[in-house]
Amino acid sequence: MSLRHAMLGLLADQPASGYDLMKRFETSLSNAWPATQSQVYGELGKLTKAGLLEVAAEGPRGRKEYAITDEGRAELHHWLTETPPGTVRRSEALLRVFFLNHLTPVEATAYLMGEAERAAGRHKALEEVGRNVDWGDDALSVNGRLALEYGLRFTAMREEWARWAAGELRKARER
Amino acid sequence: MSLRHAMLGLLADQPASGYDLMKRFETSLSNAWPATQSQVYGELGKLTKAGLLEVAAEGPRGRKEYAITDEGRAELHHWLTETPPGTVRRSEALLRVFFLNHLTPVEATAYLMGEAERAAGRHKALEEVGRNVDWGDDALSVNGRLALEYGLRFTAMREEWARWAAGELRKARER
């Protein structure tokens, strides 16, 4: 049920069309919660029928601009404050670690080093984002910076862990 | 498609029934890839039909013991070495960060501190696991330790980040 709340959150800032929302997902939220166009349009309909959104205006090309209602704002607030964040911890990368013993030591090490590389690459990409965005003092900038920093710390931790794990494997092999 | 590979990985160690697999998921893999009973049994059928598994023996109570085939082993190896790990990065906790501006400063800080608490609690629980399991030198123990260390680093990083973020919010408020 996070998609609906992501959309409510975006619309709480300002009204938008489905198309607008898609772009905002791609730019800002895609790293926390990706969404496809089919999902967005479908959810817009459901949210409107549920009274959490309303069609505020209609524009050219059949454009419908959605705005959040008071009920929607209440739901967003409720979600943010009252409900515990769902810990859906699914990690394919970590899953593989459990099966590393089915590889040769060389293959296993290659996998972990590859992981380290991927994490490092992602880290660099995030640093690039941080440099290219000009951050203001507005609310979205503050939040965006917090999320970016999370990403930076996460990728750094991942790289360090992968290198450490490769070392452990080597040690185990020597025994 | 990770579930099927998780099952292949477990069965590559030794044959097991659906029931056995469920328990192994709960104890070892649940933190990397949770699975429900309906999924496991369903997937066992599909994998058998695809020739990656076979029914090695039938026991009491309709128990069917599944064993991995050579084809299954090949698929597992292929997955581990050739396919890039899918980065399904969905984090409800991070998503919320983007909408913190819709809360009062007090509420937002409370949320982040709650996050820190949750991470710390999880960290402690993992440390407990590390103490209670007696680790051998066998392959599964080595892998398990790697995964556990990942969890420890992850939760530590999360807690630190949440505290840092709460501090940033305070700084922004003071401006």
Added chain:
DNA sequence: ACTCGACATGTCAACAGTGGAAGGTAGAGT
């Protein structure tokens, strides 16, 4: 006048994941 890229919405099939109900057997302990 024309065309092309951006704007804009909708639908559909397929798969992955959740949660629970239903039905049944074997064996251990009292």
Added chain:
DNA sequence: ACTCTACCTTCCACTGTTGACATGTCGAGT
């Protein structure tokens, strides 16, 4: 003899997610 627990499987309804396809309009530049 009985009961209770652990064992074991199958089925189903629902939601969420993906990716692709279909359909069209507006406006800017040639």
